[in-house]
Amino acid sequence: MSFGFASPDNANLNTTGPDPMGRVENQQPPMKRDRIYSLPHGRVGDFTFDEQVVEVFPDMIARSVPGYASILSMIEQLAGRFVQPHTNVYDLGCSLGAATLLMQRQVPRDCTIHAVDNAPAMIDRLRLKLQATLPDPNQGTVEVHQADVCEFPMTNASFVVLNLTLQFIATEQRATLLNAVADALVPGGALLVSEKICFEDAKQQSLLNDLHHDFKRANGYSDLEIAQKRTALENRLLPETMKTHVDRLYAAGFDCVVPWFQCFNFVSILAVKAGAAP
Numbered sequence: 104m105s106f107g108f109a110s111p112d113n114a115n116l117n118t119t120g121p122d123p124m125g126r127v128e129n130q131q132p133p134m135k136r137d138r139i140y141s142l143p144h145g146r147v148g149d150f151t152f153d154e155q156v157v158e159v160f161p162d163m164i165a166r167s168v169p170g171y172a173s174i175l176s177m178i179e180q181l182a183g184r185f186v187q188p189h190t191n192v193y194d195l196g197c198s199l200g201a202a203t204l205l206m207q208r209q210v211p212r213d214c215t216i217h218a219v220d221n222a223p224a225m226i227d228r229l230r231l232k233l234q235a236t237l238p239d240p241n242q243g244t245v246e247v248h249q250a251d252v253c254e255f256p257m258t259n260a261s262f263v264v265l266n267l268t269l270q271f272i273a274t275e276q277r278a279t280l281l282n283a284v285a286d287a288l289v290p291g292g293a294l295l296v297s298e299k300i301c302f303e304d305a306k307q308q309s310l311l312n313d314l315h316h317d318f319k320r321a322n323g324y325s326d327l328e329i330a331q332k333r334t335a336l337e338n339r340l341l342p343e344t345m346k347t348h349v350d351r352l353y354a355a356g357f358d359c360v361v362p363w364f365q366c367f368n369f370v371s372i373l374a375v376k377a378g379a380a381p
């Protein structure tokens with residue numbers, strides 16, 4: 104089945120590489136296709152961000168998350184708006200630094216972007232990627248940290264990104280993490296949270312789940328791949344409702360909480376701290 108939209112599949116991602124947004128550019132190395140769940144697994148283990156996943160991650164996320172490239176593009180735009188001079192930017196659960204590298208284009212040299220992830224394979228690959236990039240003296244610097252975002256100290260932050268990361272944190276730890284982000288933000292600073300969500304209404308849940316699976320099928324995943332990945336994520340990716348997210352962000356002390364993006368069961372929310380930027 105093929106649709107008219109520019110899916111990662113019809114963008115021919117096998118022969119050319121992605122830029123940080125997952126768009127096609129010729130100067131990048133070829134992106135490896137995700138075939139992790141293409142053959143039957145005797146027992147499907149819990150999903151982990153290990154070497155095997157890291158190897159195919161850009162292809163996997165682009166073919167699995169509807170709107171991923173759009174969200175990344177807007178993260179760059181939002182960084183341009185919210186990052187304040189002499190502050191820190193945090194990319195929590197940075198993976199291979201897709202958001203970090205886009206934000207860096209908007210972040211002045213007196214700022215530091217802290218790219219944080221607890222998966223050693225992700226961090227090793229990100230460090231190699233950064234070593235291969237010539238630093239631009241006009242842009243902010245990137246510091247890479249292999250750490251648990253729930254324990255990572257944050258201070259003097261103007262923009263914080265949790266792009267598809269909160270969903271992997273134990274639900275009982277989420278409020279503490281969001282409170283820490285709200286405390287670390289300067290007045291007028293902002294947090295962006297992108298998540299897979301669930302729905303209280305059974306019909307909405309079933310419809311958007313089906314539409315997500317149609318999206319995956321249209322991007323070349325088989326029913327077996329979809330089913331096995333679903334099993335692998337069952338205890339690892341724990342979606343919550345939009346109301347749970349919004350209420351918890353207000354409870355953390357944010358002044359304005361607004362869902363700005365939704366594609367099927369994936370959303371992105373912007374939460375702004377009160378006060379004017381100096």
Ligand SMILES: C[S@@+](CC[C@H](N)C(=O)[O-])C[C@H]1O[C@@H](n2cnc3c(N)ncnc32)[C@H](O)[C@@H]1O
Binds near residue numbers: 220225
């Ligand atoms: C779906 S990926 C995030 C994608 C990435 N933000 C992007 O925009 O391309 C989730 C990431 O969160 C990381 N992660 C999950 N739990 C974490 C934790 N407690 N501390 C740090 N990183 C975590 C995983 O290792 C993984 O790289």
Ligand SMILES: O=C(O)C(=O)C[C@]1(C(=O)O)C=C[C@@H](O)C=C1
Binds near residue numbers: 163164168332333336
């Ligand atoms: O929900 C799914 O089926 C997914 O594959 C989603 C998802 C995510 O949202 O992070 C899960 C694991 C990978 O990181 C890439 C995509």
